[in-house]
Amino acid sequence: MAALAACAHEPAGSPAASAPGEPASAERAGRSSGEPARPSLSPEEQARVNEFARAYADFLARAKTVREAVRELSALAQKSGGAVTIVEQRPDAIALARAGRRPLGEGIAIVVVPLDAPHLRLLPAPLEEREHFGMLRTTLHGTLDLKQWLSIPLALHGFIPGKPGLVIGEQPGDPVLVVPDLLPHLAMHAQAERIIEPSNMSVLGSLGGARALGEALAARGVPPDDLATGEFSVVPADAPTFVGADRALLAGYGAGSRALAYGAVRALVDAAPEHGVLVIGVSSLDGASAGRPFVRTAIERSVAASGGDQWAVRGLIAHSLAVIGHAVGGEPGKGIALGPLDDDATPEAQRRLLRGIEHGGGRFQISSTEARGAPARELSTQNLDAIELGVPEMGSQAPLPVISAFDLYQGYRACKGLFELP
Amino acid sequence: MGAQLLLLALLSVTAEDLATDLRVFLDLGRTAAQAAAVARQRAQAAGFRKLDPLDRTACGAIRPDDRLLVALREQSVLLVRVGRQPGRGRWIGAHLDGCGLRVQPGKIPQNGQMRAVAYGGIKPYHYRDRPLLLTGRVVRRDGSVVDLTLGPSDGFSFLVTEMPPPDDHALRARAPFVVVAAQTAAPLQEVLRTRFGVREDDLAASELYLVPAQPTREVGLDRALVGGPGQDDRLCSLAALRALLDARDPDRTAAALLVDREEEGSHRAGARSELVDATEACLAQAAQVRPGALFARSQALSADVKAGVDPLFPQVHELRNAPVLGGGPTLVKFTGGGWFRGSEAHAELVAAVRALAARIGVPLQGSLSGRVDEGGGGTIALFLAQRGMDVVDVGLPVLSMHSPFEISAKSDLYQGYRLFMAFFEEPVTR
Numbered sequence: 104m105a106a107l108a109a110c111a112h113e114p115a116g117s118p119a120a121s122a123p124g125e126p127a128s129a130e131r132a133g134r135s136s137g138e139p140a141r142p143s144l145s146p147e148e149q150a151r152v153n154e155f156a157r158a159y160a161d162f163l164a165r166a167k168t169v170r171e172a173v174r175e176l177s178a179l180a181q182k183s184g185g186a187v188t189i190v191e192q193r194p195d196a197i198a199l200a201r202a203g204r205r206p207l208g209e210g211i212a213i214v215v216v217p218l219d220a221p222h223l224r225l226l227p228a229p230l231e232e233r234e235h236f237g238m239l240r241t242t243l244h245g246t247l248d249l250k251q252w253l254s255i256p257l258a259l260h261g262f263i264p265g266k267p268g269l270v271i272g273e274q275p276g277d278p279v280l281v282v283p284d285l286l287p288h289l290a291m292h293a294q295a296e297r298i299i300e301p302s303n304m305s306v307l308g309s310l311g312g313a314r315a316l317g318e319a320l321a322a323r324g325v326p327p328d329d330l331a332t333g334e335f336s337v338v339p340a341d342a343p344t345f346v347g348a349d350r351a352l353l354a355g356y357g358a359g360s361r362a363l364a365y366g367a368v369r370a371l372v373d374a375a376p377e378h379g380v381l382v383i384g385v386s387s388l389d390g391a392s393a394g395r396p397f398v399r400t401a402i403e404r405s406v407a408a409s410g411g412d413q414w415a416v417r418g419l420i421a422h423s424l425a426v427i428g429h430a431v432g433g434e435p436g437k438g439i440a441l442g443p444l445d446d447d448a449t450p451e452a453q454r455r456l457l458r459g460i461e462h463g464g465g466r467f468q469i470s471s472t473e474a475r476g477a478p479a480r481e482l483s484t485q486n487l488d489a490i491e492l493g494v495p496e497m498g499s500q501a502p503l504p505v506i507s508a509f510d511l512y513q514g515y516r517a518c519k520g521l522f523e524l525p
Numbered sequence: 526m527g528a529q530l531l532l533l534a535l536l537s538v539t540a541e542d543l544a545t546d547l548r549v550f551l552d553l554g555r556t557a558a559q560a561a562a563v564a565r566q567r568a569q570a571a572g573f574r575k576l577d578p579l580d581r582t583a584c585g586a587i588r589p590d591d592r593l594l595v596a597l598r599e600q601s602v603l604l605v606r607v608g609r610q611p612g613r614g615r616w617i618g619a620h621l622d623g624c625g626l627r628v629q630p631g632k633i634p635q636n637g638q639m640r641a642v643a644y645g646g647i648k649p650y651h652y653r654d655r656p657l658l659l660t661g662r663v664v665r666r667d668g669s670v671v672d673l674t675l676g677p678s679d680g681f682s683f684l685v686t687e688m689p690p691p692d693d694h695a696l697r698a699r700a701p702f703v704v705v706a707a708q709t710a711a712p713l714q715e716v717l718r719t720r721f722g723v724r725e726d727d728l729a730a731s732e733l734y735l736v737p738a739q740p741t742r743e744v745g746l747d748r749a750l751v752g753g754p755g756q757d758d759r760l761c762s763l764a765a766l767r768a769l770l771d772a773r774d775p776d777r778t779a780a781a782l783l784v785d786r787e788e789e790g791s792h793r794a795g796a797r798s799e800l801v802d803a804t805e806a807c808l809a810q811a812a813q814v815r816p817g818a819l820f821a822r823s824q825a826l827s828a829d830v831k832a833g834v835d836p837l838f839p840q841v842h843e844l845r846n847a848p849v850l851g852g853g854p855t856l857v858k859f860t861g862g863g864w865f866r867g868s869e870a871h872a873e874l875v876a877a878v879r880a881l882a883a884r885i886g887v888p889l890q891g892s893l894s895g896r897v898d899e900g901g902g903g904t905i906a907l908f909l910a911q912r913g914m915d916v917v918d919v920g921l922p923v924l925s926m927h928s929p930f931e932i933s934a935k936s937d938l939y940q941g942y943r944l945f946m947a948f949f950e951e952p953v954t955r
Contacts, residue, residue, distance in 0.1 A: 233836035235849050237745075250650045254928040256742050256752060271746065278743040281752060286832050286926035287646045289841040298650070303837050307924075310749035310851045310934055319746035341739060344656045345681040347637065347705050349712035354656060354684055436708065497686060501654040505684065 144509070155515060156353055156508035159365050160343040163355045167273075167338045168260050169195045169386045172218040172361060176368050176384055183372040190404045191397075194262075195386040198401030199368060200408075201522075203376040207409055210422025211379035212459075212521050215398055215482070216364035217388040217429050220357035221245030221500055223252070223282075223304060225259075225335035230313045230327070237309035237316025239280070241337060243301055245387075248500035250298040253284035255502055257306060258340040261325060263333035269325055272340040279340045280306045306337055339502040346505060352435065353511070354503045359496025362506055363428025363514050366494075370518035380522045381405055388429055388478040395481055398425075417486070424452050425489040426521070427479050428514070432472030433495035435506060439513040440470040442491030447479040452488030456521060463520020465513040470495070492517065540939035543767065544751055547938060548741040550763045551753045555660050555674075555736045557622040557785035560759055561602045564621075564766050564783055568594045568604050571770045576605075578804040587611075587811035590774075595804050598794040599662075600785035603804055604769050606949075608778040611812035614823030615949050616780045616914060617769070618796060618905050619762040620787035623755030624927045626652060626685075626702055628659070628733040632725050633714060637707040638686070641735050642700075645788030649688035651928045652702060652735075656682035659706075661733035663723050673721045676738045683735055704735060737929035744932055749851065751938075756923055756931040758787065761828035764921065764938055768945035778808060778819065779949040787829075787905055796905035802912065820913040824874060826948060827906035828941075830933075831855045831892045833922030846893045848922040850934040853888030854941045857918035870906075870917035878917055881951060887944045890922070919944065 144152065162179075166172040173195065180187040180199045190198040195218070203211070223241040231238050243249075256279035258272030272279040282304055285293060309316040317327060325333070343355025367382045374380070383401045406416045433440025439460070448456075460467050470493075482489040494514050497505040554560025573594040577583055587593070589611055595603040601621065608614075624645030633639060643649075658676030665671060676682055689700030706713040710725075717723040741753030762783045769781040786795030794800065806816035814822075833850040834842050848855040856878060859869040882889045909916045921941045924932040 234834045234839050235851070236836045237747075238836060251654055254651060254925045254930045255655070256739060256744075256930060275740075278745055278748045279752065280746075281744055281925070281930060281932065283835055283837060283924040283932060284648070284651070284928050285835050285838045285841065286928075287648050288926070289832060289838075290648070293838050293841050299837070305837060307745065307750075307836065307932075309745040309747040310936075311747050315747055323746070340742070341656070344677060344738070346656075346684040347681055347707035347712065348675070348679075348716045349637075349707040349709075350681050351708045352684070352705065354654065354682070498654050503654045503656070505654070505686075 152508050152512045153350065155369075155512045156345070156350075159362070159511055160345070160353060160355060162365050163357055163361065164342040166361070167258070167356060168262075168336050169218045170262055171260070172364065173197045173384065176364065179368050179372065187371055190381070190408065191401050193397075196397045197384045198397070198404065199371055199382045200405045201371055201374070201376055201380045203378040203380065205378050207379050207406060207411065207419055208415065208422070209378060210419060210424070211381055212376075213381045213383065213398075213402070213423055213425040213487070214363070214367040214518060215383045215385065215425060215427050215478070216367055217360055217386070218364055218384045219245065219387045220360050221247045223247075223306065223337035225330065225337065227331045229330060229335070230317050231305065232313035233305065235312055236307055237311055237313050238305040239308045239316070239337075240305050243304070244336070246500050248498070249301065249304060251498070251501040252304070253282050253299065255281065256340040257281055257337050259335060259337055261333050261335040263325065263329045266324065266329070269323060271323070280308055280337065282306055341503070345508075351508055352505050353508055354505045356502060357504070358506045359430040359494055359499055359504045362430075362494035362511050363492060363518070366511065366514035367428055367518045370515050370522055374519050374522040376522040377525055379405070388427065395485070398482065399485070420485060420487050423487060424455055425482050425487050426456065426518075427482065427489055427491045429478070429491065429493050430496045430499055431491045431493040432470035433468050433493070435495045435497060436509055437468045437495070438466035439510055439517050440468050440493055440495050442470055442472065442479065442493070447483040448488040448490045453490065455524070456490050456492070459521030459524040460517040461520065462524050463516040463518070465516035465520055467513065467517065538771065538942070540935045543938050543942055544935040546767065547751055547760065547763050548753070551741045551755055551759055554621070554759060555658065555755065556734050558600045558662060559660070560621040560762065561596070561600055561783065561785070564602045564604070564762070565594060565596065567766065567770060568592070573604060576804075576807070578800060578807040584807035584810050587808065595800065597784070597798050597800045601794045601798065602783050603801065604766070604781045604783075605804070605808065606769060606772065606775055606779045607808070607811070608775050610776055610953055611778050611808065612814045612819060612822060613777040613953060614780060614819050615775070615777045615951070616782060616823055616825040616909065617765040617828050617945055617948065618782040618784065618825060618909050619765045619828040620758040620785070620796070620905060621762050621783050622785045622788050623736075623757060623759060624788055625754070626657070626704070626735040628661070628731070628735060629701065630729055630731050632728060633706060633710040635710050637705065637709045637713065639704045639706045640701040641704050642702070644734065646927055648928065649690075649702070653685045653688045655929055656684065656738040657704070657735040658738040659683055659733060659735055661731065663721075663727050663731040663733070665723065665727045671721050671723055673717070673723065675716065679716070682738045749936065750932050750934055752930050752932045754929045754931060756933050757830045757926050758828070760830055760921055760923065760933050760938060761941065764941040764945050765828055768942055768949055772946050772949040775949045776952045778812070784905065791905055791908055796908040805912070817913060823914045824877070825909045825914040825916045826878070826919040826945070827904045827909060827916055828945070829904040829918065829920045830923045830926060831857065831920045832926055833924050835924060843893050846891050848890040848892045850922050850924060850932070851936050852890045852922070853937060854882075854890070854944050855892035855920050855922055856889045857892045857920065871915055874915050874917045878919060878948070881947055882944055885943060885947045887940045892920075892922075
C-alpha cells in the first residue's frame with residue numbers, strides 16, 4: 104500500500120500544485136494533513152465525479168453482455184450529433200472515430216477497450232435434471248472466482264439470430280436463476296479440497312425437472328433448437344450499487360473492465376480533438392490477439408474514408424499512440440492506473456500520454472502489477488506504440504468488482520486530455 | 526374428509542398468497558427484532574392483547590379463547606390462543622434470527638472501515654462483494670432507542686472488502702470482517718447524526734447487523750421458488766405465525782414461540798428464556814393446574830428448516846432419508862450429528878403427526894441432517910423437550926442454507942402452513 108501511494112502523481116495543472124500564496128483549496132487542506140494519496144475534491148468537482156459515476160452505473164446496468172455494450176456505446180456516440188462516426192459496427196465490436204484539426208498523416212490517438220466481463224455461458228445442449236431440479240449446464244467465459252458466484256441471483260441474457268433477445272432476471276418482478284451452495288453444516292468433506300469444480304457450475308433453472316425447464320424456456324420463445332444456436336450468458340442479476348456513505352466506490356458487474364470503454368466514448372463525444380481519434384471496442388483482449396484483426400480493420404476503414412491507401416495506413420500507425428483500456432492493477436482511489444511503462448511503448452509515446460493526462464487534469468498512478476500486458480505487446484508488433492491504462496478494481500474475477508468513482512472520472516479526463524492535446 | 530374440504534374452501538389462502546407474504550415478512554424482518562415486531566403487529570391486528578406473564582392479576586384473568594401476546598424482550602415473541610381445554614397444549618417453536626454479520630459496537634474507525642463478526646455459522650466468502658444493508662438498534666446516551674436502517678434506499682450499500690480465513694472444516698469463521706462504510710469515518714458519522722440523531726458515542730450501546738441488501742426474489746423460470754436471506758428460520762416462523770393466526774377454535778391451548786438467538790445458542794431471550802417458563806406458569810394458573818403441567822400435557826413441533834438435497838452436492842445427503850424441495854414438510858426422528866444438540870422424538874408422536882398429515886393430505890418427507898459423519902445441525906427441540914413437552918422436529922426444506930440467498934419452495938411453505946394449522950386445530954379425542 105505504501106509503495107503504491109508513493110507512485111501517485113499530481114498533474115502539473117491541478118489545484119494541489121498551484122503556486123504558494125493562492126487560496127488554500129480543499130485539496131491542499133487534505134494534503135497538508137499528512138494524507139497525500141487520498142484526494143479531496145471541491146464540491147463542483149465532486150459533483151462531476153458523482154454525476155459521471157451515476158451515468159456509468161446506468162450504462163453498466165444496461166450493458167451486461169458484449170452485444171449490449173456495443174448497442175449502448177453506439178447509442179452514446181449518436182449523442183454527439185454527427186461529430187462521432189461509427190466506422191465499423193459488428194455484433195461484438197465497434198469502432199468510433201472523430202476527426203481532429205490536424206490531418207490523419209500526423210497520427211491519431213487510438214483507444215482499444217474490451218467489452219466483455221467474466222460470465223457463465225450455457226452449453227449448446229444445456230438442459231439437465233439433477234435431483235429433480237431443472238438445471239442448465241454452463242462453461243466458464245473468462246476467469247471466474249467460482250465460489251463468489253455461488254448463491255447469488257443470476258440473470259440469463261440470450262441472443263438468438265433473427266429473434267428478439269431474451270433477458271430474464273433483470274427486472275424486479277422477474278424470477279432469477281442461481282447456482283446453489285452447500286450449507287456449511289455439511290461442507291466439511293465435500294468442499295474441503297475445492298469449493299466447487301468448474302464442471303459442476305450448473306445453474307438452477309426450475310423446481311420442476313429438465314422437461315419443465317425446457318417447456319418454460321420454449322414458452323418464452325426459446326425452443327431447444329435455439330439453445331443450440333444462440334448465445335446465452337448467465338450474469339449477476341443485480342444493478343450496480345454505490346458503496347459507503349460517501350458513495351466513493353461503485354460495485355457492479357463489469358465495473359472495472361468496461362470503465363475505460365465508457366470513459367473513452369464519453370470523452371470522444373465531449374472532446375474537441377487536436378488529432379484524429381479512434382475508439383475501438385472489441386469483445387475481448389484475452390488471448391493477446393483476439394482484438395487485433397478488428398483493430399487493423401478499423402484503422403484501415405477510417406483511413407479509407409478519407410481517401411487514404413495502405414501507405415497512408417502504415418504511415419498513420421507509425422505516428423499514432425494506442426491506449427489499451429483495461430484493468431491493470433493499481434490501488435482504488437489513487438487515480439487512473441498506467442500499466443508497466445517499461446516495455447511496449449517508447450519513452451516518447453509514454454511522455455505523450457502523460458502530457459495528455461496532465462492536459463486533461465487527470466490524476467494517475469503507475470501500477471506495479473505483476474501481470475505484463477499481453478494486449479499492448481501484441482499491438483506493439485504492429486509498429487504501434489501501445490500503453491495500458493485502466494481503472495483499478497478490487498475483485499476482478501468476482502461477480503461485483505469494485506472501483507472508485509474518482510478513478511473512473513480520471514479515466515475520462517485522461518482520454519479527453521489525450522484527445523485534445525495540442 | 527367432507528369437513529376438511531369445506532375448511533379448505535373457506536380458507537382460500539393459496540400458495541402464492543403465502544409466498545408473497547413470505548417475501549414481505551423477509552424484506553421487513555431483516556433482524557430477529559424486526560421480524561418479532563412484524564409478528565407483534567400482525568397478532569395485535571388479529572385481536573391479540575399483550576400479556577405480562579409476571580403480572581399475577583393478569584394471569585388470573587385469562588379465559589378460554591383469549592388471544593395473548595407475550596413479548597420476550599424486543600427480540601422474541603410468544604403468541605398464545607387459549608383453548609377450550611386450557612390444561613392441554615400444542616406448541617410450535619421456530620426462530621426469528623438469521624445468519625449474517627454483526628457490527629462490533631463502538632466508534633467508526635477513522636479510515637471508515639468497520640469491523641463485523643459472523644452471527645451464526647456462515648461461509649465468509651458469501652459475504653465478500655455482496656451489497657449489505659446496515660440495520661438494527663442503537664440506545665442513545667439519554668436512553669432513547671433508535672431503530673436505524675441504511676442501505677440502497679439511501680443510495681449506497683456497505684461492502685466487505687476483507688474476510689477472515691475459514692477457521693474450521695465447515696468453512697466458518699469467527700475473526701472480524703472488514704466492511705467499507707466510507708473512505709473516512711466522517712460521511713457515515715454525518716448520516717447517522719443528521720438522519721437518526723445518533724452520535725458516535727451512542728454506538729457503544731448498539732445491536733447492528735449487516736445483512737444482504739438485495740430484496741427477496743422469485744427463483745426459477747417456473748417461479749416455484751423464493752430466494753432471499755434469513756429463511757432459516759423465518760420461513761418456518763411465518764408458517765407458524767400464519768397458522769396460529771388463522772387456526773379456527775383450537776381445542777387445546779395453541780402457542781407459537783418465535784425466538785431469537787437460535788444460531789448462537791438460544792441465550793438471552795431465546796428458546797431457553799425463563800420468560801417462556803413464566804408464561805407457561807401463568808397459563809397453568811389460569812387452567813388451574815400446577816406450573817409445568819401444561820408443558821407436560823403439550824405436544825410441540827420444533828419447526829426449523831432442513832437441508833434439501835443439493836443438486837450439485839448430492840453425495841453429502843443420505844438420499845433415501847433426505848428431503849427434496851417441493852416434496853412437502855420434513856419429519857425428523859432425530860436431529861443433530863448424533864451428538865451435537867441432538868433430539869429424538871417419541872415414536873408415538875411421530876405416528877400422530879404422520880396420521881394428521883395423512884388425514885389432510887399433506888405429504889411428509891423423512892429427513893436426517895446429512896449423511897453420517899458429514900456434519901449436521903441442531904434445533905431448539907431440546908429446549909422444548911427439557912421443559913417436559915413431547916417434541917418432534919417438523920420443518921421445511923431449503924437450499925443454500927446459511928447463505929445470503931437461501932432458497933425455499935412455495936409449495937412447501939403452503940403445505941407446512943396447512944400442517945401447522947391442522948396441528949393447532951386438531952380436537953382432543955376421548
